Amino acid sequence: RIRDGHRERPRGWAVEKIMQDLDENGDGEVDFQEFVVLVATLTVACNTFFWENA
Numbered sequence: 770r771i772r773d774g775h776r777e778r779p780r781g782w783a784v785e786k787i788m789q790d791l792d793e794n795g796d797g798e799v800d801f802q803e804f805v806v807l808v809a810t811l812t813v814a815c816n817t818f819f820w821e822n823a
C-alpha cells in the first residue's frame with residue numbers, strides 16, 4: 770500500500786512544479802526571459818552555497 774502511494778507521484782512532478790513556478794505569465798511554457806530568471810536564481814543559490822561552505 771505504501772509503495773503504491775509513492776508510485777502515484779510521477780517522476781516529472783518536481784520538474785513540473787518548478788516549471789509552474791518559473792512560468793511568470795502563465796502561458797504554460799518557460800520562455801527565454803523566464804529561463805533567465807531561473808539561471809539568475811541558480812547563480813545566486815550557487816554563490817550563497819559556496820560562500821556558506823568556504
Ligand SMILES: [Ca+2]
Pocket residue numbers: 791792793794795796797798799800803
Ligand atoms: Ca511563460
